[in-house]
Amino acid sequence: xxxxxxxxxxxxxxxxxxxxxxxxxxxxxxxxxxxxxxxxxxxxxxxxxxxxxxxxxxxxxxxxxxxxxxxxxxxxxxxxxxxxxxxx
Numbered sequence: 001x002x003x004x005x006x007x008x009x010x011x012x013x014x015x016x017x018x019x020x021x022x023x024x025x026x027x028x029x030x031x032x033x034x035x036x037x038x039x040x041x042x043x044x045x046x047x048x049x050x051x052x053x054x055x056x057x058x059x060x061x062x063x064x065x066x067x068x069x070x071x072x073x074x075x076x077x078x079x080x081x082x083x084x085x086x087x088x
Contacts, residue, residue: 004051014054014061023061024050 004010014020027050031037038058041049053059 002048002051004048004055010051010055013057019061019063020054023054023059026061027053027059 011017011020014023024047028046031046031050037049037053039049039052039056044052050059
């Protein structure tokens with residue numbers, strides 16, 4: 001097991017276990033498809049290198065802002081859905 005995952009430091013750094021899982025997965029995909037590692041890999045596994053990047057604040061998870069606009073302010077009624085009216 002990766003030593004950094006035994007403590008809650010890395011979990012707290014990103015804001016929770018689910019956010020950590022998403023960040024690690026996205027970063028692993030990026031690196032797999034050619035993005036350079038931001039830390040010296042040395043003898044570390046790819047997963048260990050990604051965790052090290054997170055611990056060193058070299059990568060982070062950007063959470064998009066919730067969409068706000070007419071669709072969010074005025075949800076469609078059941079009658080609109082039944083009639084196929086999507087102009088609301």
